[in-house]
Amino acid sequence: MNEHISIGTFLVALDLGGTFVFALSGGVTAVKRRLDVFGVLVLAFAVGNAGGITRDVLIGAIPPAALREWRYLAVSVLAGLVTFFWTPLLDRVWSSVLVFDAAGLALFAVVGTQKALAYGLRPGMAALLGMVTGIGGGMVRDVLVTEVPVVLRADLYAVAALAGAAVVSLGHVMHLPSVPVVTAGAILCFGLRLGAMRYGWHLPVARATQPRGSKTPPASHGS
Amino acid sequence: MNEHISIGTFLVALDLGGTFVFALSGGVTAVKRRLDVFGVLVLAFAVGNAGGITRDVLIGAIPPAALREWRYLAVSVLAGLVTFFWTPLLDRVWSSVLVFDAAGLALFAVVGTQKALAYGLRPGMAALLGMVTGIGGGMVRDVLVTEVPVVLRADLYAVAALAGAAVVSLGHVMHLPSVPVVTAGAILCFGLRLGAMRYGWHLPVARATQPRGSKTPPASHGS
Amino acid sequence: MNEHISIGTFLVALDLGGTFVFALSGGVTAVKRRLDVFGVLVLAFAVGNAGGITRDVLIGAIPPAALREWRYLAVSVLAGLVTFFWTPLLDRVWSSVLVFDAAGLALFAVVGTQKALAYGLRPGMAALLGMVTGIGGGMVRDVLVTEVPVVLRADLYAVAALAGAAVVSLGHVMHLPSVPVVTAGAILCFGLRLGAMRYGWHLPVARATQPRGSKTPPASHGS
Secondary structure, X not given: OHHHHXXXXXXXXXXXXXXXXXXXXXXXXXXXXXXEHHHHXXXXXXXXXXXXXXXXXXXXXXXXXXXXXXXXXXXXXXXXXXXXXOHHHHHHOOOHHHHHHHHHHHHHHHHHHHHHHHOOOOHHHHHHHHHHHHHHHHHHHHHHOOOOOHHHHOOOOHHHHXXXXXXXXXXXXXOOOHHHHHHHHHHHHHHHHHHHHHHOOOOOEOOOOOOOOOOOOOOOOOO | OHHHHHHHHHHHHHHHHHHXXXXXXHHHHHHHOOOEHHHHHHHHHHHHHHHXXXXXXXXXXXXXXXXXOHHHHHHHHHHHHHHHHOHHHHHHOOOHHHHHHHHHXXXXXXXXXXXXXXXXXXXXXXXXXXXXXXXXXXXXXXXXXXXXXXHHHOOOOHHHHHHHHHHHHHXXXXXXXXXXXXXXXXXXXXHHHHHHHHXXXXXXXXXXXXXXXXOOOOOOOOO | OHHHHHHHHHHHHHHHHHHHHHHHHHHHHHHHOOOEHHHHXXXXXXXXXXXXXXXXXXXXXXXXXXXXXXXHHHHHHHHHHHHHHOHHHHHHOOOHHHHHHHHHHHHHXXXXXXXXXXXXXXXXXXXXXHHHHHHHHHHHHHHHOOOXXXXXXOOOOHHHHHHHHHHHHHHHHOXXXXXXXXXXXXXXXXXXXXXXXXXXXXXXXXXXXXXXXXXXXXXXXXX
């Protein structure tokens, strides 16, 4: 029972950590867009909790943890205030949005999978839900500021989330202890994303049938 | 018991009122975008009910009132038809989208808070959910026509919704009668928004670290 | 009972068919946007299942079928791989996104209505939910790539979905056998959409009050 408590605490800590880093990425986006202080807090909360709320709605954990426990709100507000008042710091960590985003992706992917397993979803579907939990935050952030979501632009994004989530599901099937499995999954996802950002790792793209970026049908293919 | 019935009726009336004015704002947007008559009705329904449906999903009131009671549909269709057939009138009320939007924001913020309290959420979280209910409609409207949501652009938007919602939660904690408390909350929210639109009230913005509107990293900070 | 099984199988087949064609439309969009292979799979899954997941959340069928049964995932992945590897074929079926979209619209509209009826919604509301199920997939696809959703641009889109859905609700009220009613509804919706695409059928638009496409208020109406 003691172990159960510590695992629960560990998962809540990871969930709050994911909320914090996603909220940071939302706050940074809001500051760059010149939103006022409350707009920064709202976007921080929305981005920090969109993935978790979606996860909870889909598995039937109603009302979602983000609306039931004050800590998610507190952590989001803290992240929003940090980005608002420490703006000059942002100059030095320009790529911070994407790094925070990668950390949130990793934490939410593993926690989402674990929570879906706890609610009785099968391992494969739990991993899928973990991936959705991970990519939800960045999706909401980018759609709200009318950018194509990072998951559709960036290299090894959803696949990194799925890899981390799959580690958790696999560990569950093999009855391995949760803490090291969840930690390994998060590290794998974060490492894949950072590697993709730094070294340009990417998956293959379909063979081109039209000029890149063109949105009109090609007039002819004769030449 | 008599009082309970009248409070329930009062809240449903406010909810339908919020649906109507948000549906008007959706209809006006659709007419401006040259949608056909049915597109106007769809956008009116979507904008009028997005906030309430989100609220009901998050508190577990399934199926949502908007899909269970025909009045929400009727009110949305009525608003859509009004905007479709009275288009010339729109010239004279150009800012009407934002005024309707402010009225919907106020009504949904207080009704959403009251409903969340009735479903057992704690006062602070109920106010948060009321805010989400209020800002949901305009968010859906703007995302669907690929504009940055008004909540991220306008002055005193989410904060006005939260202020109105907080009045309702506070009144609940202090066991004050519902009708005057809800009315006061709605008036506070609507007044804050209109004041911000008219007099340019706004909250502070973070100190600039880059040229306004720039999306590329600055080449140097030496000068 | 035998008949019940066959009706259930028939509906699941239509649901999977709708998932497949919407997933194809998502995959085609992803390939055109030069997403990598996993991005193609993610967008195929998202577009193929957005309508059904929304429907299941709104009627309280939690967790949604798309996360409970592996076949929805399998069908989506298959559609994604088809679009990824058969890209050259896309040149010859340029309008394929819209045709797949129309097929998905028709299948989801009738299946969504039928499922909502089975969960006890009233016929009118079930038809509305069927329409939402139908238009959800294309909405998610277009919002994610920051285009105005097809439902707000195309002729006879939502109205075709509602017509197909209404046939199913009407057949339910009149106690007609499900299979022919559902088939008729799907054919009606698909036919209306294809006719609108081919022959330019459309509903009336509100009388213009400003130059088409203008987003700024007209300076004067005097001339």
